[in-house]
Amino acid sequence: MALNIRELSKKLAHIRMKVEVRNVFVLCKAHEPGLVENTKEVAEWLLGLDGRRYNVYVEETLQNDPSFDAAGILSRNPSAAGRLRYWTNALCAERPMTFDIVLALGGDGTVLYVSYLFQRIVPPVLCFALGSLGFLTKFDFATHRAILTRAFSDGITVALRLRFEATVMRSQPRAEGKGKLWKDGCRDARGRERDLIEELIGEESDDHHTHAPDGTHNILNEVVLDRGPNPTMSTIEVFGDNEHFTTVQADGICIATPTGSTAYNLAAGGSLCHPDNPVILLTAICAHTLSFRPIILPDTIVMRVGVPYDARTGSWASFDGRDRVELRPGDYVTISASRFPFPSVLPMDRKNEDWIDSISRTLNWNSRQRQKAFKK
Incomplete structure (x- = not known):
């Protein structure tokens, strides 16, 4: 599945797709008046285009927001009645195919919110930079009218960014006999201490009753396990496929996508990674050892990270x-490549050097004074 998504992403990055846009989803931080004004500007412009009958969806909370002034938009443009609509989290989850394109106005956090809203199918996402960083926001809002006119008429090019599918698995007390539960959830039927390694890859791995799923998340940046409010460090077991990799004693671990390499992974000392790379980045957070180095794994691996039964404290994910x-x-x-990647719209004229430009601009990557030449 990961290989198929990878091949599809390569093909899409080299072609221009003509998208028949009718329903436009607009997202901003609704509690920031400046961004609400930008949303109002985009919505009113789209609704007022001659010969175009776009339906514009904005967040439901803006319906009565004085900064957005929905009533004023409708009074100035009566034809917008019925075309200015409002989205909810439930609509995004239940009917993601309603929307033809997503316009994200803000910073990288706004783009992550798009990923959160659309947990399965994600419409193409065109991101306008109005935040402080801009690894994911590729377009200048000052020229949004020209950008959208060109995108809607000439087509778009998208990159399918890898997302992870992460499922929480809860340890289950099992029956010793008919309906008789173990007295201690950390002991087996013979009174022995339960062992997470044995239950996942050992002789008990065929028993499907040791754990039960408790929620699945599709994420764009990273999964983090940390010590939370506990005063002591976490103990975390790390597995890849059917192999036990290591036991980590640290404040936590960060399992990041290539897109997330410039986020928490970077702050924890992990590697920078181009978003086109099909990999999983594993980085410890303040490991209590001098020898734990960040590692990069193929995205075909299914990882499992958990808290052993004999850990002093739990962890938080x-x-x-x-x-x-x-x-x-x-x-x-459990963490694996998601079946639902994140389609990010690329700038037409500078897609190849865009990532290097972003790390140079925002992180001052490899910035130093040039060495002077020898004098002749």
Whole structure:
């Protein structure tokens, strides 16, 4: 599946797709008045285009927002009645195919929110830079009318960015006999201590009743396991496919996509990685050892990271910084390439050098004074 998505992404990056746009989804941070004004400007322009009958969806909270002034938009353009519409989280989850394109106005956090809203199928996402970084926001809002006119008439080129599918697996007390549960959730039927390694890749791995799923998340940046409010470091077991990689004793670990390499992964000392690379980045957060180095794994691996039964404390998992949940001893998270990648619209004229430009501009990558030449 990961290989098929990779091949499709290569093909799409070299062709221009003509998208028949009718329903436009516009996203901004609704609590920031400046961005609401930008949303109003885009919506009113799209609704007022001659000969075009676009339906524009904005967040439901803007319906009565004085900064957006929905009533004023309709009074100035009566033809917009019925075409200015409002989206909810439920609509995004249940009917993602309603929208032909997403316009994200803001920073990288706004783009991550798009990924959060569309957990399965994601419409093509065109991102306008109105934030502080801009690894994911590729277009200048000052020229948004020209950009959108060209995109809607000439077509778009997209890159399918890898997302991870992460599922929380909860340790389950199992029956010793008919309906009789173990007295201790950390002991087996013979009174022995339960072992997470044995349950995942050992002689007990065929028993499908040791764990049960408790929620799945499709993420664009990273899955993080950390110690949360616990005063002591976490102990985390790391597995790849059917192999136990290592036991990490640290503040936590970060499992990042190539897109997320410039986020938490970077802050934790991980590698920078071009988003076209089909890899998984594994980085420890403040490991209590001098020898743990960040590693890069192929995206075909299914990773599992969990809390051993004999850990002193549990850990906490977060998914793109959201939906934070506690992992108790015996719980783990399985992480693999998602079936639903993130289609990001590329700039037409500078798509090849765009990523290098972004890390040079925002991180001052390899910035130093040039060495003077020898004098002749």
